[in-house]
Amino acid sequence: MSISTPQQRIRAVREEYSLRETLEGYGFSVPYLLVFAAFLVYPLAYGFWMSLHDWNALFPDRTEFVGLANYQTLLADPQFWNALGNTVYFVVLTVPFLVVLSLLLALGVNRSIKGRRVLRTLFFSPYVLTVSVVGLLWQDVFETNGLIAYFTGFVAEPVNWLIDPLLAMPAVAIATIWWTIAFNFIILLAARQNVGEQLYEAARLDGATSWRAMVDITIPQMRNPMMFVVITSFLSSFQVFGQPYIMTDGGPAGATETIVMYLYRTGFSAREFGYAAAVGYVLFLVMVAVSLVNYFVLQDDGGTSA
Amino acid sequence: MLSALGGSGFIALAGCASGGGGGGDAPTDSETGTGSSTPTGTPTATAAPDQITLDYWTLFAGGDGATMKEIVDTFNEENSNIQIRRQRIPWDQYYTKLYTSLSGGNPPDMCICHLSRIKRFGEAFEPLTDTLDESSYYSTSYGEGVVAGDLRSAPLDILGTGTYYNKGIFEEAGLDPEQTMGSWSEFKEKIDTVVSETDKMGYDPGGALHGNRVYYPWLRQMGNVILEETDNGWEMGFDNEDGLKVLQTVNDMRANWEWFPKDTAVAFEQFQNNGTAALNNGTWTYNAYKELDLEWGFMKAPPAPGMGLDENKTWSNSHSIAVPTSKNRSKEKTDAAKQAAKTITQDYGLLWGTSAGHIPNAVQARESQELREAPVWNKTMETWFEMLENDEFMYVPRTRKNGQYHQAIYDPVTAVRTGNMEPQQALDKIKQNLNSVWK
Numbered sequence: 001m002s003i004s005t006p007q008q009r010i011r012a013v014r015e016e017y018s019l020r021e022t023l024e025g026y027g028f029s030v031p032y033l034l035v036f037a038a039f040l041v042y043p044l045a046y047g048f049w050m051s052l053h054d055w056n057a058l059f060p061d062r063t064e065f066v067g068l069a070n071y072q073t074l075l076a077d078p079q080f081w082n083a084l085g086n087t088v089y090f091v092v093l094t095v096p097f098l099v100v101l102s103l104l105l106a107l108g109v110n111r112s113i114k115g116r117r118v119l120r121t122l123f124f125s126p127y128v129l130t131v132s133v134v135g136l137l138w139q140d141v142f143e144t145n146g147l148i149a150y151f152t153g154f155v156a157e158p159v160n161w162l163i164d165p166l167l168a169m170p171a172v173a174i175a176t177i178w179w180t181i182a183f184n185f186i187i188l189l190a191a192r193q194n195v196g197e198q199l200y201e202a203a204r205l206d207g208a209t210s211w212r213a214m215v216d217i218t219i220p221q222m223r224n225p226m227m228f229v230v231i232t233s234f235l236s237s238f239q240v241f242g243q244p245y246i247m248t249d250g251g252p253a254g255a256t257e258t259i260v261m262y263l264y265r266t267g268f269s270a271r272e273f274g275y276a277a278a279v280g281y282v283l284f285l286v287m288v289a290v291s292l293v294n295y296f297v298l299q300d301d302g303g304t305s306a
Numbered sequence: 307m308l309s310a311l312g313g314s315g316f317i318a319l320a321g322c323a324s325g326g327g328g329g330g331d332a333p334t335d336s337e338t339g340t341g342s343s344t345p346t347g348t349p350t351a352t353a354a355p356d357q358i359t360l361d362y363w364t365l366f367a368g369g370d371g372a373t374m375k376e377i378v379d380t381f382n383e384e385n386s387n388i389q390i391r392r393q394r395i396p397w398d399q400y401y402t403k404l405y406t407s408l409s410g411g412n413p414p415d416m417c418i419c420h421l422s423r424i425k426r427f428g429e430a431f432e433p434l435t436d437t438l439d440e441s442s443y444y445s446t447s448y449g450e451g452v453v454a455g456d457l458r459s460a461p462l463d464i465l466g467t468g469t470y471y472n473k474g475i476f477e478e479a480g481l482d483p484e485q486t487m488g489s490w491s492e493f494k495e496k497i498d499t500v501v502s503e504t505d506k507m508g509y510d511p512g513g514a515l516h517g518n519r520v521y522y523p524w525l526r527q528m529g530n531v532i533l534e535e536t537d538n539g540w541e542m543g544f545d546n547e548d549g550l551k552v553l554q555t556v557n558d559m560r561a562n563w564e565w566f567p568k569d570t571a572v573a574f575e576q577f578q579n580n581g582t583a584a585l586n587n588g589t590w591t592y593n594a595y596k597e598l599d600l601e602w603g604f605m606k607a608p609p610a611p612g613m614g615l616d617e618n619k620t621w622s623n624s625h626s627i628a629v630p631t632s633k634n635r636s637k638e639k640t641d642a643a644k645q646a647a648k649t650i651t652q653d654y655g656l657l658w659g660t661s662a663g664h665i666p667n668a669v670q671a672r673e674s675q676e677l678r679e680a681p682v683w684n685k686t687m688e689t690w691f692e693m694l695e696n697d698e699f700m701y702v703p704r705t706r707k708n709g710q711y712h713q714a715i716y717d718p719v720t721a722v723r724t725g726n727m728e729p730q731q732a733l734d735k736i737k738q739n740l741n742s743v744w745k
Contacts, residue, residue, distance in 0.1 A: 057405070058408055058430050059429070076745075077742055079742050143569070144567075144572060160568070163568070163569065163724045164724075164726065165721075251720065252717075253720070253721035253726060253727060253735070254717060268402050270707060270710050271405060
């Protein structure tokens with residue numbers, strides 16, 4: 001009998017486990033739930049409370065309740081919209097590449113080619129670097145006397161990408177793709193290795209071409225891990241902070257200031273904690289919306305692997 | 307409890323940024339050199355039973371850091387009953403850490419604070435009015451340190467900016483390196499000569515806030531204020547023809563006169579490599595340049611475009627030493643910290659001037675003969691004193707949002723400097739940004 005609804009699942013668990021076993025299960029969960037409540041649920045609620053105040057951390061007695069005024073101000077704040085627009089632009093620049101390139105790399109090194117172990121190591125190696133190293137490294141690459149200018153200097157005037165409003169965000173995106181693609185690559189490589197070889201054998205017997213096998217077997221079988229990669233890439237790109245912070249500090253003229261940078265600047269530079277909490281809540285709502293999309297898409301469990 | 311947890315709420319909402327975190331507060335009006343990542347402390351000798359140990363946070367790196375270390379070491383040698391434990395915090399994280407320590411109820415016993423920042427902290431610092439006599443300090447700085455009727459931080463120095471120039475390049479261009487430049491037209495003519503007669507870069511006011519330290523005085527000399535106080539906060543004080551003229555000059559220096567290239571940092575970095583004839587820099591530069599294998603000179607910053615030296619102004623600020631309030635500290639310790647702040651600013655102000663190159667704030671140091679006989683006098687200090695006597699130093703408006711308003715201005719100015727924005731567009735953007743700061 002297949003179990004489809006949550007109620008049926010709960011009933012099945014009740015029938016399968018004794019009361020003692022159930023209590024033991026909850027007992028093992030309690031430490032995590034306490035940590036979860038203390039470090040996520042409580043700050044989450046507290047953050048919302050803060051967002052309703054003109055918060056003064058230095059002189060708490062001067063904190064004033066302002067209701068939804070912070071949200072109202074935020075909606076009319078051009079710097080907030082600029083940061084949100086930059087963030088969406090960054091997501092558009094990075095997510096397609098992070099998904100498609102990592103898939104191509106995974107499929108490539110999954111083949112029986114010479115040196116594939118070395119290639120796997122090479123593709124993964126940038127991921128072990130810290131954001132500071134990545135930021136400084138790519139800052140050097142993109143500056144006027146950097147690597148790119150060195151090679152393009154023969155045909156064009158050297159340009160510092162990071163001070164050009166049109167090139168700055170693509171530069172940050174390139175650095176991010178180079179750095180974080182390894183995570184998706186490993187996930188998709190594992191997913192590809194999990195696809196049964198018998199499916200390809202059967203396809204070959206039926207005369208399917210490599211392209212057909214990829215479209216009809218590989219992609220459908222890797223559907224869930226690919227959705228996972230899309231969603232996590234979106235979430236991490238939406239929260240980008242370290243790379244623009246180090247490479248451009250949000251410039252030139254705010255062209256690379258992202259929403260988390262704006263939140264950080266408002267909170268820790270300007271110390272407008274209530275307003276920063278409101279920015280955080282808007283970011284939180286976007287994250288929740290994406291997570292819900294993730295949840296409902298994965299509910300439709302068509303094919304499975306990984 | 308509430309204040310200690312102040313920042314946790316929205317951080318939880320943002321989650322951990324996928325790209326990892328950056329360090330701290332973006333530098334906005336710090337005057338010291340580049341930071342290192344490791345705080346350094348001055349170890350103290352084994353404490354005597356009645357000895358008081360004071361934690362002292364500073365942000366000085368490089369030569370300033372070495373001078374402050376010397377001051378603290380000397381203080382510790384001369385005061386067996388009070389020992390100062392110095393801790394250096396990288397300047398880009400300094401004010402964030404200071405703010406967090408204050409809101410968390412665990413601040414240091416003494417700390418450096420720029421007077422431009424004093425309004426943000428204000429009553430979180432102990433009143434020093436009873437400890438420090440106003441007549442012992444430069445009166446303007448003393449006034450800048452007053453919040454809610456009390457002096458909140460002991461002024462250590464007076465900071466300013468001027469023009470450092472390469473004498474060799476001036477000679478190469480056929481100019482007399484010993485002849486200083488008075489009016490704007492004289493200045494422009496000479497820098498234009500350097501550009502046309504040599505392959506060197508002409509003059510760089512510096513990017514971001516650094517450049518603003520030239521443009522703010524220009525605006526003031528033209529008769530404007532940077533900000534005007536209103537009922538709802540502050541608003542732009544130069545949304546007019548003067549503001550546009552300054553921005554047009556920023557654009558001309560790069561685009562039409564070719565004084566510096568598009569890339570913000572290049573001309574500035576090349577001064578030490580004999581590649582740039584002149585640049586704008588501060589009192590702290592003496593310490594960095596004194597060992598430089600380069601014949602350099604120093605003169606006032608150029609006056610506003612089209613103007614002479616009448617009503618000339620220079621940007622100014624001060625390092626000061628504050629004693630943060632703390633419920634956990636005894637009165638005896640707080641009094642010791644106040645006395646230490648007084649001793650460092652007054653008794654060691656001379657060393658701060660002769661070694662670090664900053665203008666000592668305390669009268670006794672400023673009037674000393676030793677200062678006039680020190681190498682710093684001929685290099686820079688004599689000119690600073692002339693400017694001081696002419697009342698040329700201007701402190702920027704103190705608000706609770708100094709870092710933000712500077713950035714609101716320098717972002718569009720930098721865009722003009724790098725050729726990414728037209729002057730009028732930048733002027734409009736500055737107005738929009740400032741309205742956002744006081745939203």
